[in-house]
Amino acid sequence: MAPLPGWKVGLVSARTADSARDIPEATVARLPVYLRALTTLVDNGTATCSSEELAAAAGVNSAKLRKDLSYLGSYGTRGVGYDVDYLRYQIAREIGVTQDxxxxxxxxxxxxxxxxxxxxxxxxxxxxxxxxxxxxxxxxxxxxxxxxxxxxxxxxxxxxxxxxxxxxxxxxxxxxxxxxxxxxxxxxxxxxxxxxxxxxxxxxxxxxxxxxxxxxxxxxxxxxxxxxxxx
Amino acid sequence: MAPLPGWKVGLVSARTADSARDIPEATVARLPVYLRALTTLVDNGTATCSSEELAAAAGVNSAKLRKDLSYLGSYGTRGVGYDVDYLRYQIAREIGVTQDxxxxxxxxxxxxxxxxxxxxxxxxxxxxxxxxxxxxxxxxxxxxxxxxxxxxxxxxxxxxxxxxxxxxxxxxxxxxxxxxxxxxxxxxxxxxxxxxxxxxxxxxxxxxxxxxxxxxxxxxxxxxxxxxxxx
DNA sequence: AGGACTTTGTGAACGGGAGAACAAACTGAG
DNA sequence: CTCAGTTTGTTCTCCCGTTCACAAAGTCCT
Structure with missing residues (x-):
């Protein structure tokens, strides 16, 4: 759960905790679901996924998923999708489950x-x-x-x-x-x-x-x- | 949980099951909470309660409670409040917990x-x-x-x-x-x-x-x- | 009976979330 | 380099739910 070398640490530090204000309650309630879906993907060895795939795994609409993630920041790459491991860390950090x-x-x-x-x-x-x-x-x-x-x-x-x-x-x-x-x-x-x-x-x-x-x-x-x- | 003598059976039969259509999902999710609060009141020997009291016991706003109950019908008495036992039965019937x-x-x-x-x-x-x-x-x-x-x-x-x-x-x-x-x-x-x-x-x-x-x-x-x- | 008081039921305004749709941004092939 | 294809991030609209506020309807006291 520690940040891996090669991750876009620059972006992480650019988005300090105070910019993560006012995430809608409905989104907060779904973040753990996304986190679990991403963990499953990591376990399956998946490196990258689209919002469509992740949304299916989480049981939500892909538009809703993208909007939810946009509250955290821009962690995807247009034309490609999301880096599973990187996104998982970002959500975990946002929720606070990187700490004990x-x-x-x-x-x-x-x-x-x-x-x-x-x-x-x-x-x-x-x-x-x-x-x-x-x-x-x-x-x-x-x-x-x-x-x-x-x-x-x-x-x-x-x-x-x-x-x-x-x-x-x-x-x-x-x-x-x-x-x-x-x-x-x-x-x-x-x-x-x-x-x-x-x-x-x-x-x-x-x-x-x-x-x-x-x-x-x-x-x-x-x-x-x-x-x-x-x- | 059986209908008691003296209850307004006329009203009950006037509101047949088919008139209970389209209760909002958010209201359905709160009905069991009201049911439990009413059961507690019955156990305490309370015969009548206002929307304010019941709302406090259920942890919601009294306006929301009244609107929720209005989807079921008019089971209260203005100036008085609700008959605890009667309202409890109506909610139980609506949810379906009167059956096995x-x-x-x-x-x-x-x-x-x-x-x-x-x-x-x-x-x-x-x-x-x-x-x-x-x-x-x-x-x-x-x-x-x-x-x-x-x-x-x-x-x-x-x-x-x-x-x-x-x-x-x-x-x-x-x-x-x-x-x-x-x-x-x-x-x-x-x-x-x-x-x-x-x-x-x-x-x-x-x-x-x-x-x-x-x-x-x-x-x-x-x-x-x-x-x-x-x- | 009448009037003050209490409490319900509901119309209307308001706010937030869901979903569609599209522009922006990236990849990769030629 | 350019262009077609892909996928994100975001804007806009609609709908559901919450809350306010008040008329309607009852009680109680005199």
């Missing part, structure tokens, strides 16, 4: 287990530095090679490792309290898997993943399909 | 385990009728009280239970094949947890949940916050 992000996971139930073992985090620069649970029975348990520790240890852990991102995988009843303490400890970005809306002060980002909501959206469309079929 | 949705989960790794044990599915009308895995070593294993069966059994299971929704929790390498076979077996709605874009024929809905993408979006904003702080 220490993460804590709170709530080591079924979901917490799955998250702790999820290899997709590690491979994208996210390092789980601690697993916390309020239940004393879980202490000492070892999950994914990490000891489960007391939730009360949150603050020193955050301070020691410089943790900026916290993951909530607790039941809904505990989520708000966990979020409050995370904020208190200095965490400013939270990924919430608990099925409840948590409120946080300004300046703290929360993203929510709700498994049952996705299924319900599918159910709605399925119901429509079925009622249309019978009509 | 049989679901199969394919891929019983860490995430499959967590999904199989996730109580939020069951409580919203989703019933896991089968767990499937291609790995013979997993056969006979019992997860959440359900035997893990051979992936080759997919088609008869779908036919027998009338399964319309499938969940993919396999590694990325297997996901496209699993999706193909699901479509072949008659499934028309797929929830995909594998980190890859799968392609399906027209008429099949796919929703994607990618845990690492959410973290990457947080990382982007966190990076911005940190670079602003040092500037």
């Amino acid at each position: 992000w220490p993460v804590v996971i709170v709530g080591i139930g079924n979901l917490g287990h799955a998250l702790a073992n999820f290899s997709g985090f590690r491979s994208r620069g996210f390092r789980v530095v601690a697993l916390l649970d309020a239940d004393p029975d879980r202490r000492g348990e070892r999950v994914a090679g990490i000891d489960v520790r007391d939730f009360a240890d949150l603050e020193p852990i955050v301070r020691e490792h410089g943790v900026a991102i916290g993951v909530i995988a607790t039941p809904a009843s505990a989520a708000q309290d966990v979020a409050d303490q995370m904020v208190e400890a200095g965490i400013r970005s939270i990924l919430n898997f608990a099925p409840i809306v948590i409120s946080v002060p300004d300046g703290v980002d929360v993203r929510k993943v709700d498994l049952s909501i996705e299924l319900q959206i599918l159910a709605y469309h399925e119901q429509r399909k079925q009622s249309e079929a019978t009509a | 949705w049989p679901v199969v989960i394919v891929g019983i790794g860490n995430l499959g385990h967590a999904l199989a044990n996730f109580s939020g599915f069951r409580s919203r009308g989703f019933r896991v009728v089968a767990l499937l895995d291609a790995d013979p070593d997993r056969r006979g294993e019992r997860v959440a009280g359900i035997d893990v069966r051979d992936f080759a059994d997919l088609e008869p299971i779908v036919r027998e239970h009338g399964v319309a929704i499938g969940v993919i929790a396999t590694p990325a390498s297997a996901a496209q094949d699993v999706a193909d076979q699901m479509v072949e077996a008659g499934i028309r709605s797929i929830l995909n947890f594998a980190p890859i874009v799968i392609s399906v024929p027209d008429g099949v809905d796919v929703r994607k949940v990618d845990l690492s993408i959410e973290l990457q979006i947080l990382a982007y904003h966190e990076q911005r916050k940190q670079s602003e702080a040092t500037a």
Whole structure:
């Protein structure tokens, strides 16, 4: 993930971080998708690709892809396409996954287990530095090679490792309290898997993943399909 | 979840299913959130609530909430607010969670385990009728009280239970094949947890949940916050 | 009954994102 | 060097979703 020799370093330094302002939120949400598609292409040994190919791999329109990439800068070559490895690095840098992000996971139930073992985090620069649970029975348990520790240890852990991102995988009843303490400890970005809306002060980002909501959206469309079929 | 006596059944029958056409996608995605907020209010013994209260519980603007609900019909009372139990039923019916949705989960790794044990599915009308895995070593294993069966059994299971929704929790390498076979077996709605874009024929809905993408979006904003702080 | 007050439902203005379409820029052959 | 072919970057238009603001419609108190 380090810049390779031969890359257009001049261009990189010409585009300093401050010129990367105001990338639309919709684009930011798609950049990780492009990143994954590019990684797949690299693994296949592909050196160059057109916006059409990359768009197909990412499941989007090629015009949209080009517009998204244009917010980052001009990293393609007209008449040729994009250098896969170079573009991948640029997107990774823009998102911030070239650096190491220490993460804590709170709530080591079924979901917490799955998250702790999820290899997709590690491979994208996210390092789980601690697993916390309020239940004393879980202490000492070892999950994914990490000891489960007391939730009360949150603050020193955050301070020691410089943790900026916290993951909530607790039941809904505990989520708000966990979020409050995370904020208190200095965490400013939270990924919430608990099925409840948590409120946080300004300046703290929360993203929510709700498994049952996705299924319900599918159910709605399925119901429509079925009622249309019978009509 | 059954209609209670005393509810405005007249209105319900006046608004037949076909009048519920073209609800905006953004609204559909929020209805499950409202449903959950209303369920919480019911559990607290709240009988009536204003759009302001419900919007706060759901984490949205009250004007947006009212407009969303207006797509379903006029279920509120001006000057008073909404009957919590009544509105909850109307939303549940609109989404389709008043009926029973049989679901199969394919891929019983860490995430499959967590999904199989996730109580939020069951409580919203989703019933896991089968767990499937291609790995013979997993056969006979019992997860959440359900035997893990051979992936080759997919088609008869779908036919027998009338399964319309499938969940993919396999590694990325297997996901496209699993999706193909699901479509072949008659499934028309797929929830995909594998980190890859799968392609399906027209008429099949796919929703994607990618845990690492959410973290990457947080990382982007966190990076911005940190670079602003040092500037 | 009447008037003050509350809250819904919706029309209208506004902003942002999606997609089409094209000019600019590069390659490569002759 | 020139010209045909290719692909990017960007402009323009359209559409969807959000938000404001207010009329309509109900409640409650006197």
